[in-house]
Amino acid sequence: MIPSLVSWFTDPANWSGEDGIPNRLLEHVAYTAEAILVAAVVAIPLGLWVGHTGRARWLVSLANSARAVPTLGLLFVVSLWLGPRITGDLAFVVPSIIVLALLAVPPLLAGTYAGVQAVDPAARDAAKGVGMTPLQVLRQVEVPNALPLLFSGVRSAVLQVVATASVAAVISLGGLGRYLIDGIALGDYPRAAAGAVLVAVLAVLLDGVFALVQRRVVSPGLAPGGRGVSGRGKDSRSVEVEADSPSTPVRAPA
Amino acid sequence: MKRTTSALALLAASILGLTACGSGNDPLASETPAATTSGGSGEPIVVGGANFSESTLLAEIYAGALRAKGLDATTKPNIGSREIYLRALEDNSVQVFPEYTGALALFYDKSYTGTDPEEVYAHVQDIVPDTLTVLDKSVAEDNDSIVVTKQTATEKGLTTIEDLAPVAGDLTLAAPPEFKERPQGIPGLEKTYGVTFGSFRPLNPQGVVQALKNGQVDAANIFSTDPSIAENEFVQLEDTKKLFGSQNIVPLVRADRADEVRDALNAVSAKLTTESIAQMLKQTDIDKKDPKAVAQEFLSANGLG
Known part of the structure; x- marks a missing residue:
């Protein structure tokens, strides 16, 4: 298996044109980005609202239970339903983005909600005490403090979507799933295995990228040991920052 | 970063798993019984x-x-x-x-x-x-065939696969994924008829029929016995050069x-x-x-x- 996989990857024919790795990789990333954007536009504001007001928490449980819906089955249903209603390429693109976005909503919503929910009540009180409006409290206190959990929501959404975006190939679109579907249809197993490896590598790389972004964006004061919610960052500066500046969690993101 | 590390470990493990498959050409070998030579009756x-x-x-x-x-x-x-x-x-x-x-x-x-x-x-x-x-x-x-909708056939004056040659560049073909690389598939259409479609949509057989019916593609590779041809009044283009044999x-x-x-x-x-x-x-x-x-x-x- 490994030698044929290596020769597949080293064949120049697999690195150019519509069927080449760069193009399929780009398509895959594009489907992922579109789905995450659509989901973020819906889920993040909703999560902030639920977390800030404490109302309609059932939305989070509802979204979580929606994780049980099988993506491939949903894809068939949505594309059969939308097929006669949309013309051209969109008839395949829209169903794919819809099902992938649905996959990304639960982690985004839960991460955002939990992040806001877990903000230290003392920080919130202090913000109110200095005369901030509810919107200012949200923007300057709750959102920055929610970032570590919000980011873990984003990262788990990205991982899920990037790993599942292969289903787009089932309804004739591109992306790395093309290698899986075509490889299996033609009995070309090295191609199918290469597709699987590429999806895995892409998932790891994207997660790494988001880990870096998270490090830059999240306040060092929210690192483990800080007085806010337990964060994920490991920045050593956080200790001294926390020591001389108790108001760190209130800082806006860098 | 812990997540990244564990993801890397997982990737390494899966590559090890692939190595374990050995050199056989069937990576799913464990699912099929080993070839038996007996084959006795009963x-x-x-x-x-x-x-x-x-x-x-x-x-x-x-x-x-x-x-x-x-x-x-x-x-x-x-x-x-x-x-x-x-x-x-x-x-x-x-x-x-x-x-x-x-x-x-x-x-x-x-x-x-x-x-x-x-x-x-x-x-x-x-x-x-x-x-x-x-x-x-x-x-x-039951032969492979290229079919179009009645409307496309009338508009473009299509009755045989040959007729597609001048117009195929603007058309989209739907077929199962393997059609793209089979000798009788897209390579055969190009070699025998000089027909090159503008784009290709790989779908499963049911999806092919749906896409043609919904107008997302202009032509489709459907089996000649498929009842959906009569059901949807699709027009089967004649294989004058016997590409499909x-x-x-x-x-x-x-x-x-x-x-x-x-x-x-x-x-x-x-x-x-x-x-x-x-x-x-x-x-x-x-x-x-x-x-x-x-x-x-x-x-x-x-x-x-």
Whole structure:
């Protein structure tokens, strides 16, 4: 298996044109980005609202239970339903983005909600005490403090979507799933295995990228040991920052 | 960063897993029983089927006819495309498969160009691997075809595949994924007819019909017996240069089991006609009847089981 996989990857024919790795990789990333954007536009504001007001928490449980819906089955249903209603390429693109976005909503919503929910009540009180409006409290206190959990929501959404975006190939679109579907249809197993490896590598790389972004964006004061919610960052500066500046969690993101 | 580390570990583990598969050409080898050489009579017979409804129907007919002769026959439909299921026959995980003469000839002899039904059948007998053999072919034929909607045919004046040559650049073709690389697929359309479609949509057989019906594609590769052609008034373009050759239905069986199944399957081949298949497919695909029941009806009506 490994030698044929290596020769597949080293064949120049697999690195150019519509069927080449760069193009399929780009398509895959594009489907992922579109789905995450659509989901973020819906889920993040909703999560902030639920977390800030404490109302309609059932939305989070509802979204979580929606994780049980099988993506491939949903894809068939949505594309059969939308097929006669949309013309051209969109008839395949829209169903794919819809099902992938649905996959990304639960982690985004839960991460955002939990992040806001877990903000230290003392920080919130202090913000109110200095005369901030509810919107200012949200923007300057709750959102920055929610970032570590919000980011873990984003990262788990990205991982899920990037790993599942292969289903787009089932309804004739591109992306790395093309290698899986075509490889299996033609009995070309090295191609199918290469597709699987590429999806895995892409998932790891994207997660790494988001880990870096998270490090830059999240306040060092929210690192483990800080007085806010337990964060994920490991920045050593956080200790001294926390020591001389108790108001760190209130800082806006860098 | 912990997540990244564990993801890397997972990736490493999965690559190790791939290495463990060894050099065999079937990465899913553990699922199929090891090739046995015994093949003695009395052992169960598995009739395979490809991933389209006609193949499922034919598998049920074959299995029903074998059971009527007292053999322990079961079916394993929806195995996949030819590239997959012929391996299943070669490694003895299925013993009988409904096949098509022309496609089989071209699979084992990529440069074959014969189109006469008798010639193709004779050639197939010569070139299938020693472990396999074909029984009698039937007159029933199911060919690949290129179909368009009635509207497209009228607007562009299409009656044959040749007519597509000047207009195909603006058109989209839908077909199963393997059509893109098969010699009779897109490469054949280009070589034989000079027809190059503007774009290609790889879909499963049901998806192909849906896409043509919904107007997302302009042309589609659909089997000539498919009842959706009449149902949707699609126009089948004539294959004037015989790109798709002759495609008589023929049982492809393991050579070591041929004696047990020969009489039953040859009797089926003698009774099958293109019309009877088209009529049965209408029942399974349009009226959504169980293929097994439809197959049984055919067998009873023809005194086969």
